[in-house]
Amino acid sequence: xxxxxxxxxxxxxxxxxxxxxxxxxxxxxxxxxxxxxxxxxxxxxxxxxxxxxxxxxxxxxxxxxxxxxxxxxxxxxxxxxxxxxxxxxxxxxxxxxxxxxxxxxxxxxxxxxxxxxxxxxxxxxxxxxxxxxxxxxxxxxxxxxxxxxxxxxxxxxxxxxxxxxxxxxxxxxxxxxxxxxxxxxxxxxxxxxxxx
Amino acid sequence: xxxxxxxxxxxxxxxxxxxxxxxxxxxxxxxxxxxxxxxxxxxxxxxxxxxxxxxxxxxxxxxxxxxxxxxxxxxxxxxxxxxxxxxxxxxxxxxxx
Numbered sequence: 001x002x003x004x005x006x007x008x009x010x011x012x013x014x015x016x017x018x019x020x021x022x023x024x025x026x027x028x029x030x031x032x033x034x035x036x037x038x039x040x041x042x043x044x045x046x047x048x049x050x051x052x053x054x055x056x057x058x059x060x061x062x063x064x065x066x067x068x069x070x071x072x073x074x075x076x077x078x079x080x081x082x083x084x085x086x087x088x089x090x091x092x093x094x095x096x097x098x099x100x101x102x103x104x105x106x107x108x109x110x111x112x113x114x115x116x117x118x119x120x121x122x123x124x125x126x127x128x129x130x131x132x133x134x135x136x137x138x139x140x141x142x143x144x145x146x147x148x149x150x151x152x153x154x155x156x157x158x159x160x161x162x163x164x165x166x167x168x169x170x171x172x173x174x175x176x177x178x179x180x181x182x183x184x185x186x187x188x189x190x191x192x193x194x195x196x
Numbered sequence: 197x198x199x200x201x202x203x204x205x206x207x208x209x210x211x212x213x214x215x216x217x218x219x220x221x222x223x224x225x226x227x228x229x230x231x232x233x234x235x236x237x238x239x240x241x242x243x244x245x246x247x248x249x250x251x252x253x254x255x256x257x258x259x260x261x262x263x264x265x266x267x268x269x270x271x272x273x274x275x276x277x278x279x280x281x282x283x284x285x286x287x288x289x290x291x292x293x
Contacts, residue, residue, distance in 0.1 A: 021205070022287065029218060
């Protein structure tokens with residue numbers, strides 16, 4: 001009699017082998033989760049939170065000499081964010097949602113082109129920074145409604161803090177943007193540590 | 197009780213399925229990244245992925261990025277279901293001990 005065992009024959013294993021297989025599954029799961037954890041957006045939150053905080057400290061005395069440096073920081077942040085996105089997209093990627101991208105482009109065009117043209121440019125660096133951050137927070141709110149709730153709450157919280165600084169507490173505007181930046185950094189830590 | 201899945205139970209494929217089942221539904225992982233994570237060779241990973249793809253447990257997409265060929269792997273819903281059932285079967289064996 002020839003006993004033919006193929007690779008896909010019925011599996012019979014002992015409890016010890018089952019326990020070993022479960023241990024291997026857990027080890028592989030933990031290793032992969034830890035690798036994927038680096039792709040959950042906290043790097044961008046840390047980057048932009050730090051940049052907002054730096055800009056707030058830099059402009060604390062409303063010295064116009066610091067506006068160029070602040071703008072350069074933002075440009076550097078944009079380039080760094082793009083680089084992080086490209087590098088991470090080479091490892092783990094999700095499909096781009098064309099409708100979401102279209103909504104983002106529309107918000108950016110309204111915020112940075114249409115409204116300044118219709119209503120005139122913002123009065124001073126403080127107003128420009130406030131407008132810019134509010135436009136980006138609209139994107140966070142839309143992304144939160146679309147994908148992940150934490151972005152919605154982050155967008156609402158930062159918007160409320162910045163609006164409070166712009167409208168109700170002008171003397172504390174940079175303190176408010178510093179706080180909004182800290183909210184971004186804190187959310188980054190939450191995202192990094194809560195996703196197990 | 198679910199039966200053990202002989203396709204998934206092979207150690208390397210078990211490792212592959214455990215890893216890619218951690219991805220979100222619409223996410224895909226790069227072949228080279230997965231190879232580094234699992235410590236497998238190109239040929240070894242490629243042959244096991246082919247087996248899993250044949251069974252409909254994973255999807256393999258090849259595309260060109262900056263003129264370089266890239267391979268992305270994602271898990272299908274039947275792959276996730278089969279893996280969950282396999283883990284359930286392993287746990288059931290332990291409970292019968």
